[in-house]
Amino acid sequence: MTQTTMAAGPTVLTVLLNWxxxxxxxxxxxxxxxxxxxxxxxxxxxxxxxxxxxxERMSEALQGHPRIRVVQSGWNGGFGxxxxxxxxxxxxxxxxxDYVYILNSDAFPAPDAIRLLVDYLEAHPKVGIVGSxxxxxxxxxxxxxxxxxxxxxxxxxxxxxxxxxxxxxHRTVSIxxxxxxxxxxxxxxxxxxxxxxxxxxxxxxxxxxxxxxEETDLCRRAALAGWPTHFVRESRVEHIGSVSTGMKTWxxxxxxxxxxxxxxxxxxxxxxxxxxxTLANLAGGLILRARRLxxxxxxxxxxxxxxxxxxxxxxxxxxxxxxxxxGPGTLG
Numbered sequence: 001m002t003q004t005t006m007a008a009g010p011t012v013l014t015v016l017l018n019w020x021x022x023x024x025x026x027x028x029x030x031x032x033x034x035x036x037x038x039x040x041x042x043x044x045x046x047x048x049x050x051x052x053x054x055x056e057r058m059s060e061a062l063q064g065h066p067r068i069r070v071v072q073s074g075w076n077g078g079f080g081x082x083x084x085x086x087x088x089x090x091x092x093x094x095x096x097x098d099y100v101y102i103l104n105s106d107a108f109p110a111p112d113a114i115r116l117l118v119d120y121l122e123a124h125p126k127v128g129i130v131g132s133x134x135x136x137x138x139x140x141x142x143x144x145x146x147x148x149x150x151x152x153x154x155x156x157x158x159x160x161x162x163x164x165x166x167x168x169x170h171r172t173v174s175i176x177x178x179x180x181x182x183x184x185x186x187x188x189x190x191x192x193x194x195x196x197x198x199x200x201x202x203x204x205x206x207x208x209x210x211x212x213x214e215e216t217d218l219c220r221r222a223a224l225a226g227w228p229t230h231f232v233r234e235s236r237v238e239h240i241g242s243v244s245t246g247m248k249t250w251x252x253x254x255x256x257x258x259x260x261x262x263x264x265x266x267x268x269x270x271x272x273x274x275x276x277x278t279l280a281n282l283a284g285g286l287i288l289r290a291r292r293l294x295x296x297x298x299x300x301x302x303x304x305x306x307x308x309x310x311x312x313x314x315x316x317x318x319x320x321x322x323x324x325x326x327g328p329g330t331l332g
Contacts, residue, residue: 010098010118012041012193015086017079019047021105022054024240026061029068031108032101036067039115042091043068048082049075078256079189080205080214087204100199104190106240107134116235117193120181128198128227129219131187132235133177141177142239144188145231148220149173149264154277158284158301161291184231186219191237194222201225206267213260220268253302258312271317278313282306 014032018025025045032043045068047055059070069092073085083102090096099121101114109132117130134142147153152171156164165172178184192215202221205214219229265274285306292298 012099013097014043014101016045017082020050022057025105035109035114044086045070046086078210081207084204100194102192107190108238110236113235128222129229132191132237133233134239145184148185151280155280155284158281159287189215198227209260210256213264
């Protein structure tokens with residue numbers, strides 16, 4: 001009897017993506033293995049072409065763990081592309097699972113975290129995607145539940161001004177951590193479970209996104225296909241955050257963030273919406289700058305952000321709005 005079929009009930013494929021964080025990924029894999037006890041399925045660790053010995057280190061360390069496979073992506077196509085590699089593999093033998101669980105390499109699920117997500121999807125057959133309550137090592141909750149971005153939210157988020165924020169409070173992207181389980185627009189992908197029907201309906205992550213906005217886009221496309229996203233507060237996952245991306249130490253917002261942002265708005269509303277969202281962000285940013293002339297203590301935005309944002313938009317318009325890479329990945 002195989003490891004895939006030893007436990008009764010629905011099957012789960014857990015996908016862990018590594019990029020140059022082998023030791024932390026092994027810790028996450030151990031936590032996922034514990035959380036998968038009693039659940040049919042397996043774990044696939046995808047090394048996203050780290051080139052630093054991660055693949056060899058993880059392959060050696062995970063020998064003797066029959067439920068865990070370590071595979072090489074072959075190229076670093078970003079978060080979505082790497083996770084698609086794992087999703088395409090399916091369970092051993094190529095069998096498609098009932099659910100796919102995406103777990104960050106710096107995220108550590110509680111022993112019952114995966115089971116609670118499975119149970120919720122089993123009890124709510126019309127829900128397509130669920131995500132966990134994410135907290136830091138200190139127990140502090142991370143804000144991981146959001147509204148879909150809009151032109152209004154771009155203006156509000158850039159202006160950061162009391163009257164504007166109050167007027168547009170219903171359009172802000174970040175929302176406080178919900179007190180109870182229930183629907184949200186989209187969730188951060190640190191701990192996210194997809195119904196297999198959602199994987200098939202959406203084709204997985206759009207690989208045009210290198211990093212950022214890929215979860216937003218996936219949840220949006222799932223919702224359009226009739227599969228809403230829910231937050232499951234009872235499922236708890238510890239998350240360190242930004243280990244692979246280095247976001248906390250950015251001195252300047254990288255080009256791929258601007259690429260992803262533009263692609264999201266263009267994909268969800270055409271070039272006109274992407275331009276409108278950019279103009280709204282620039283207008284909000286200019287309001288923030290004017291406020292800082294009066295109150296220099298107001299924290300500034302990232303260095304050169306407005307210039308980089310405007311320059312990126314101009315380049316996109318001049319090059320005909322072509323995406324930075326190919327289109328969405330597909331899953332068989």
